[in-house]
Amino acid sequence: MNEQEEFFSPNHKRLLSIAVWARYLAWVVLVIYFFWAIGTYLQEQNMFMYYRAVGSTNHSNFIGLLKGFPFYGLSVFIEMIGVFLKGIVYFLVLKGISLGINMIVETDINYREQKGGTQ
Amino acid sequence: MNNDIRTQIRSRMTLKETDELLEIWQNNDRAEWSDDAFEAIKEILKERSVDIPEQNAPIYEHKEEKEQKDYDFSNEELRIVDNENPPDFYDPFDVLLTTKRIDWMAKVMIVFTILYNIINFRTSLEMVRPYFFGNQNSALVYVFTALIIALNAALGIIVIYFPLKALAHILRILMEMEFRSRKGIEPNPLVE
Numbered sequence: 126m127n128e129q130e131e132f133f134s135p136n137h138k139r140l141l142s143i144a145v146w147a148r149y150l151a152w153v154v155l156v157i158y159f160f161w162a163i164g165t166y167l168q169e170q171n172m173f174m175y176y177r178a179v180g181s182t183n184h185s186n187f188i189g190l191l192k193g194f195p196f197y198g199l200s201v202f203i204e205m206i207g208v209f210l211k212g213i214v215y216f217l218v219l220k221g222i223s224l225g226i227n228m229i230v231e232t233d234i235n236y237r238e239q240k241g242g243t244q
Numbered sequence: 245m246n247n248d249i250r251t252q253i254r255s256r257m258t259l260k261e262t263d264e265l266l267e268i269w270q271n272n273d274r275a276e277w278s279d280d281a282f283e284a285i286k287e288i289l290k291e292r293s294v295d296i297p298e299q300n301a302p303i304y305e306h307k308e309e310k311e312q313k314d315y316d317f318s319n320e321e322l323r324i325v326d327n328e329n330p331p332d333f334y335d336p337f338d339v340l341l342t343t344k345r346i347d348w349m350a351k352v353m354i355v356f357t358i359l360y361n362i363i364n365f366r367t368s369l370e371m372v373r374p375y376f377f378g379n380q381n382s383a384l385v386y387v388f389t390a391l392i393i394a395l396n397a398a399l400g401i402i403v404i405y406f407p408l409k410a411l412a413h414i415l416r417i418l419m420e421m422e423f424r425s426r427k428g429i430e431p432n433p434l435v436e
Contacts, residue, residue, distance in 0.1 A: 133255065133259055137259075141333070200364070203356075203360055207356065207360060210353065210356055214404065214408070217408075217411075218408075218411060220342055221342055221343075221346060221411045221414075224338065224339050224342060225414065225415055227331075227333040227334040228333070228334055228415075228419055228421075230333055231331045231332065231333045231334060231422050232422040234333075235422065235425035235426050235427070236425050238427065239425070
């Protein structure tokens with residue numbers, strides 16, 4: 126049992142723990158950015174409702190405004206997509222970090238095994 | 245020798261959380277995990293005083309093997325994925341898939357950055373205009389704005405594209421290093 130415990134150093138365990146955290150965090154970040162993208166749309170909608178309340182716009186609803194000004198609609202859509210794409214990039218980076226750490230640990234363990242166990 | 249391998253498998257399994265071990269045990273994926281690995285998991289679960297659940301029907305073939313054909317993996321990459329001695333801490337197929345996605349995402353971000361800057365041309369124009377006191381509608385204003393947008397897009401692409409490409413290459417190199425560190429793998433480099 127002691128031999129098994131010594132085979133993995135505290136650094137291995139620490140790295141594997143970071144890898145697990147990074148893997149789960151990647152999904153959390155992806156979900157957060159998905160909702161953030163939706164939030165971007167809602168923020169624009171709230172702005173529209175404010176402008177309507179103060180009488181700065183003649184449009185009765187937000188969708189009507191987007192249809193009336195397709196360029197503005199496109200900019201809102203691009204803004205949303207931008208937030209979501211950023212989330213995907215962070216997701217991939219975190220997943221890559223997790224995989225990279227696991228591969229480093231695996232490589233080190235392989236070399237240890239070849240040298241005949243603990244060092 | 246066999247005892248040595250079993251000890252190593254067991255050592256690796258003891259590092260895993262109980263939930264993960266239970267998942268592996270129940271999934272009963274015989275294509276991914278060896279019989280010795282399942283023996284080790286059973287012993288560890290018993291030691292941890294966990295009720296050992298029923299196993300699912302054994303899986304002898306990975307559905308991923310069929311999916312591999314859908315991706316443009318090189319022969320060397322497939323050699324790593326199909327190796328008989330798979331790694332314990334990561335899935336090579338997952339690494340290759342992630343690197344492909346990172347490569348793809350890097351290209352998507354180029355298109356997006358250009359598109360984003362074009363869409364925001366008018367905003368940039370309004371920012372540039374006040375600096376041209378004489379004639380705010382001259383062609384020079386538009387040319388200057390276009391230059392700023394091009395510079396901004398180029399910087400955005402550099403900041404996102406190159407780190408992503410670097411990450412994808414680092415992952416591939418780490419996987420090759422890990423593959424070459426395995427027992428019984430000839431030391432020939434995979435990338436000439």
